[in-house]
Amino acid sequence: MKLHEHQSKELFARYGIPTPKGKVAYDAETAREIAKQIGLPVVVKAQVLVGGRGKAGGVKVAKTADQVEEYASAILGMSIKGLPVRKVLIDPAVSAQAEIYLGIVVDRTQDAPVMMASAAGGVEIEEVARVTPEKIKRQTIDPLLGLQAYQARELGFGIGLDKKLVAEFVKIALGLYRVFVDTDASLVEINPLFITTDNTLIAADGKLVLDDSALDRHHDLEALRDADEENQAEREARTAGLSFVKLDGNIGCMVNGAGLAMATMDVIKFYGGEPANFLDIGGGAKADKVAAALRIILADQNVQAVLFNIFGGITRGDEVARGIVEALGQVKTNVPMVARIVGTNAEEGRRILADAHMQTAASLEEGAKLAVEIVKGKN
């Protein structure tokens, strides 16, 4: 789950990281009022959970109150990369002499957090890493010890920071690490961290990505979730305890297990079809869960066939089949279904499904071929 810039910066401020004292507006008039309060000039910034806001015209410096209203109104009417802008942050404009980058990510190759700093701030760090990797300095953090001040100093001096600024930089780095730990973040980033013209540091932007697996212990942060971050189907899936990702094809998939779900998509493609989604229903196949999954799959108008691939294992095949039949009773549809069930009592399961006018397959390959033929026959 991602936090907005203004939410991230509010958190940073609580950890002693200097941030501009800005406020959020949901309409142009309020934006104007805020600008008057905090003093012109200001920066009007779209609050939307995608990168590249500046390039899309979602960040503008306003020198007058009229400009604030004009820009806020324009930005609030925009969509950036498909996401509607519903609020703007009005920050006091800060004049910078340089922009640096400071961030912490989970490095899965080292099983540890890594703090990265670069004098080339203000652009995407992936871009810096690709073009001028030598400009990024890194410190691997021992997860048991936490970030040490000397590591932050090495980064500060390493990116050529003025020695007068290093103590302040270390304080910010240590604060940022505490944010990372306390929020169970998987990524935290200040980009850019401004070096102002009067030679101080201030976090001009903020990004925080939280670990979805840790949200159970951060209900205060989960309450900040922006409904626009996920589409309706993804939201429904999450509340139903399903993993779902929409794709562009026309064969819906319902599978137990993430690896098998990916493999099912791949096999559909291998036989010349296009999967419409990734969906993992998890263990077992209880009717209400199957029904919820089916509703999500069928809400996609592109779906012309659905392939069930359930490897029962310990779950009994006949129980899975009854769950599917019961779910089909709850969700009325004419979309043809192909089911492949393996596990104890799988034959009984296939009989139950055949009685319910579903096509059955003995293997994933056969099931995928059948689904592809159905869709090709229609077009």
Next chain:
Amino acid sequence: MSILVDQNTRLLVQGITGREGMFHTKSSIEYGTNVVAGVTPGRGGETVLDVPIFNTVSEAVRATAANVSVIYVPAGGAADAMLEASAAGIPLVVCITERVPVQDMMRVKSEFNKRGTKLIGPNCPGLISPDQAKVGIIPGNICKAGPVGLVSRSGTLTYEVVDALTRQGNGQSTCVGIGGDPVRGLNFVEILEMFQNDPDTRAIIAIGEIGGTDEEKAALYIKEHVTKPVVAFIAGQTAPPGKRMGHAGAIIEGGTGTAEEKIKAFQAVGVPVARYPVECAELIAKVL
């Protein structure tokens, strides 16, 4: 023979009285696994499925000499359970629990490395050495003892391949599900090394998926150190970038972690890559 678990395994179950813990413990016992103890704080002194329950892992270890622990406790308590098992001196810990916070896992992994405790998982189906011991949730009925070692980041996809192997008549030495999280215990390389050193393993299947670069590391390791034939499969060729595909670790980030890169890495070191899961079994039949 086999790797990691065998007839000498003395299994302890953390979270034995929970619904999942109880269900899978019963199935492990029925399979013939020697389950010597269960731990549920506050339930010490009771017996469940004829297994004695203890309040703490250290107490259970002293009383039963348990040497492997399997964890079914909920995500919020999983890191604590893993650390408790390691502190009690258990050399191999298997964590089935999914959705363990990644920062918990970084701390656990760091501590386990210091202590030299081996970890499988989390977010994994566990492991099975057919006819010897079943630790976790891999269905015993699809397995058969034999010469193929299998290591995988997935659960049901592993079952799919194991089932195909067994139906074809090729049994398994050990099947290890290493889990779908980005920070996890033993990885492809460590398991490949064990299979290479296990005299009864004659061929190896490695099942990977998108996300990270562990398969690439495995490919390099195979080139340098593995003389036994290896066959691979990579799930997620049709997965879009930037989206987490169910498993916390299954995500293409910043252009790395694609199926294509991993397939190329294996092919470059002469490891045939199956085009669909059960083709692993067909390819194995050719090399055995």
